[in-house]
Amino acid sequence: MIVVTDYLAFNTKKRQEFIRITDEIAEIVKKSAVKEGTVLVSAMHITSGVFVNDWEDGLIHDFQGWLEKLAPSGLDYRHHQTGEDNADAHLKRTIMGHQVILPITDGALDLGPWEQVFYAEFDGQRQKRVIVKVVGV
Amino acid sequence: MIVVTDYLAFNTKKRQEFIRITDEIAEIVKKSAVKEGTVLVSAMHITSGVFVNDWEDGLIHDFQGWLEKLAPSGLDYRHHQTGEDNADAHLKRTIMGHQVILPITDGALDLGPWEQVFYAEFDGQRQKRVIVKVVGV
Amino acid sequence: MIVVTDYLAFNTKKRQEFIRITDEIAEIVKKSAVKEGTVLVSAMHITSGVFVNDWEDGLIHDFQGWLEKLAPSGLDYRHHQTGEDNADAHLKRTIMGHQVILPITDGALDLGPWEQVFYAEFDGQRQKRVIVKVVGV
Numbered sequence: 001m002i003v004v005t006d007y008l009a010f011n012t013k014k015r016q017e018f019i020r021i022t023d024e025i026a027e028i029v030k031k032s033a034v035k036e037g038t039v040l041v042s043a044m045h046i047t048s049g050v051f052v053n054d055w056e057d058g059l060i061h062d063f064q065g066w067l068e069k070l071a072p073s074g075l076d077y078r079h080h081q082t083g084e085d086n087a088d089a090h091l092k093r094t095i096m097g098h099q100v101i102l103p104i105t106d107g108a109l110d111l112g113p114w115e116q117v118f119y120a121e122f123d124g125q126r127q128k129r130v131i132v133k134v135v136g137v
Numbered sequence: 138m139i140v141v142t143d144y145l146a147f148n149t150k151k152r153q154e155f156i157r158i159t160d161e162i163a164e165i166v167k168k169s170a171v172k173e174g175t176v177l178v179s180a181m182h183i184t185s186g187v188f189v190n191d192w193e194d195g196l197i198h199d200f201q202g203w204l205e206k207l208a209p210s211g212l213d214y215r216h217h218q219t220g221e222d223n224a225d226a227h228l229k230r231t232i233m234g235h236q237v238i239l240p241i242t243d244g245a246l247d248l249g250p251w252e253q254v255f256y257a258e259f260d261g262q263r264q265k266r267v268i269v270k271v272v273g274v
Numbered sequence: 275m276i277v278v279t280d281y282l283a284f285n286t287k288k289r290q291e292f293i294r295i296t297d298e299i300a301e302i303v304k305k306s307a308v309k310e311g312t313v314l315v316s317a318m319h320i321t322s323g324v325f326v327n328d329w330e331d332g333l334i335h336d337f338q339g340w341l342e343k344l345a346p347s348g349l350d351y352r353h354h355q356t357g358e359d360n361a362d363a364h365l366k367r368t369i370m371g372h373q374v375i376l377p378i379t380d381g382a383l384d385l386g387p388w389e390q391v392f393y394a395e396f397d398g399q400r401q402k403r404v405i406v407k408v409v410g411v
Contacts, residue, residue: 044386058215078332112181195352249318
């Protein structure tokens with residue numbers, strides 16, 4: 001059984017940014033030499049997420065507008081009494097999810113035709129990490 | 138270590154449909170001969186999901202009405218400028234989740250008394266797949 | 275390959291309660307002797323969840339208020355025709371998620387600086403369980 005651990009680092013220019021990471025994950029899987037198994041991709045910070053969806057700019061725009069409606073920034077959140085101003089980022093990342101498990105078959109990610117993996121930053125402009133854990137044979 | 142991969146295929150009659158797949162997953166686990174481990178059940182399309190909840194028609198009705206309220210169809214989504222009309226399906230599947238990991242103990246799914254696994258279709262009437270990946274010993 | 279299965283039991287005093295379980299999971303991982311792998315933490319009941327977020331009382335208050343807004347209790351849900359009164363609990367747990375997979379590196383949970391694991395009860399005052407499944411080497 002092979003277990004390989006890697007980390008991706010992010011420091012986005014904008015506070016909110018969605019970044020496609022499918023190729024980075026595929027590369028880590030390839031290097032791991034795992035032929036059959038799974039790879040966990042998980043945000044290590046609690047104001048960002050990881051999700052699988054479409055690589056289409058219009059839809060990404062829709063996602064961001066939708067999240068702002070469901071979990072608005074700028075409200076009088078209790079969390080802000082600690083000096084923070086990012087309660088909405090915690091809520092938004094909860095809707096999007098903070099981790100995915102991707103199947104590996106025949107040494108490659110076994111994804112559907114339109115599945116792409118994204119890192120979703122909701123409180124950026126600082127150092128963040130994603131853990132990538134490949135497990136298999 | 139055993140890794141077994143299988144796929145379930147769907148082509149729903151209605152655009153939106155929730156289908157119970159607990160028995161199909163249990164059967165794949167049984168055939169895999171894995172006694173201890175986990176099984177990943179993951180939608181391979183980005184307008185459908187997989188979730189665990191109650192097998193009760195009233196609640197399924199509630200889920201669908203609730204999702205329509207949180208992520209309405211028919212809005213002027215940016216994604217629709219590509220010719221698509223299913224942006225809401227991408228959002229709805231995000232709320233429900235697109236994958237689950239089920240524990241396997243003593244050769245069977247180790248689920249609570251009311252846990253049932255569902256495939257959630259939000260843009261059906263065409264061929265879709267779910268990957269089922271059993272990993273264990 | 276090592277697979278270790280454990281269960282956490284809950285019987286909350288209040289109907290809705292968020293309980294930090296990071297230390298309990300860390301202890302199970304330590305006892306398992308797994309050095310590299312993952313641990314699945316999954317609610318076995320369909321009106322509770324498991325999620326990773328911040329250990330800050332104000333934010334927990336915000337989460338609970340936010341969930342009540344997105345998935346209100348006391349509505350005329352179809353599910354309630356069965357005699358149940360907890361449809362909102364099924365919806366709330368869906369937003370929070372019902373399971374997480376935590377990475378294990380060097381024999382310990384490999385979490386970011388603020389990541390904490392929580393059990394989220396939405397229909398408590400009765401016996402509930404969470405399964406903890408450690409898989410690795």
